[in-house]
Amino acid sequence: QKEVEQNSGPLSVPEGAxxxxxxxxxxxxxxxxxxxxxxxGKSPELIMSIYSNGDKEDGRFTAQLNKASxxxxxxxxxxxxxxxxxxxxxxxxxGSYQLTFGKGTKLSVIP
Amino acid sequence: xxxxxxxxxxLFRKEGQNVTLSCEQNLNHDAMYWYRQDPxxxxxxxxxxxxxxxxxxxxxxxxxxxxxxxxxxxxxxxxSAQKNxxxxxxxxxxxxxxxKLFFGSGTQLSVL
Numbered sequence: 001q002k003e004v005e006q007n008s009g010p011l012s013v014p015e016g017a018x019x020x021x022x023x024x025x026x027x028x029x030x031x032x033x034x035x036x037x038x039x040x041g042k043s044p045e046l047i048m049s050i051y052s053n054g055d056k057e058d059g060r061f062t063a064q065l066n067k068a069s070x071x072x073x074x075x076x077x078x079x080x081x082x083x084x085x086x087x088x089x090x091x092x093x094x095g096s097y098q099l100t101f102g103k104g105t106k107l108s109v110i111p
Numbered sequence: 112x113x114x115x116x117x118x119x120x121x122l123f124r125k126e127g128q129n130v131t132l133s134c135e136q137n138l139n140h141d142a143m144y145w146y147r148q149d150p151x152x153x154x155x156x157x158x159x160x161x162x163x164x165x166x167x168x169x170x171x172x173x174x175x176x177x178x179x180x181x182x183x184x185x186x187x188x189x190x191s192a193q194k195n196x197x198x199x200x201x202x203x204x205x206x207x208x209x210x211k212l213f214f215g216s217g218t219q220l221s222v223l
Contacts, residue, residue: 008151032210043201043214044154088153090212097142097161097205098169099212103153 003027004091006102014110019076021105023089026070031094033065033072038086038104048074079109114138117202117215123223124189124196132187132218134202141206143185147171148199157200160185189220197221 005024013019021035032051036044050056050063050072062075072091076083086104115136124130136143142161146154156169160179174193179185185204189196202215 004153034211041199041219043217046211046213049211092210098144098156098159101146101154103151 003100004089004102006087006089006105008103009106010108011105012108012110013079015079015081017079019079019083019107019109021074021076021087021089021107023072023074023091023102024070025072025089025091025100027091027093028067028070029094030067030070030091032092033063034090034092034099035061035063035072035074036088036090036101037083038088040085044088076107079107081109081111083107084109115202115204115213115215117200117218119218120216122218122220124220125223127191129188129190130220132189132200132202132220134185134187134215135183136185136202136204136215137183138204138206138213139182140204141182142204143179144203144205144212145169145175145177145185145187146201146203148201154201157187 003026035048037047038044048063050065056063060077064073086106088104089102090099092099118133144159145157155171157175158177160166176188200218203212205212
């Protein structure tokens, strides 16, 4: 089983809809969870971090973490064409500085 | 302006040649990382360093070498032993007070 798994997509949503991106991880000692957005040919940009169970909201973005199910998700409300990018999920184990990345989900927001 | 600077943006390697990718940060971060990204793939860790004069192999270190002589600098050499070097290379760093990993703008390496 891969350490961090994401559906590669592409995920297509109409403009204004909610985009839901999912990520599962295999290591139960994982402690910190991150979502990065990456535009084609550019470096990843951190958009959300979450450390405890529940929801964390920042503007149009909501990260959700369920450690019992080893599941983390990212919701994007009122999706815009500028949200079209690849979204990478990253996980860090307790006591480690290393991040393990998923392969990313490509999101396409259709005007 | 604090940040991570990678150079060059584009690099071409001839067969049998070693090339070095530069990574400099002025964030006073202790830990630095090199990742490789292939099209449609996630990031794979090549090497990382948590302190000056010390570094560790990541998942795909074969054919690569690094040095960490200064806190600010973590250059990556792609040696001739790396037979498939074409990829997007990303340098990143993190400080001990902040868990968040920040990336440079990347170097696209291609083979001539």
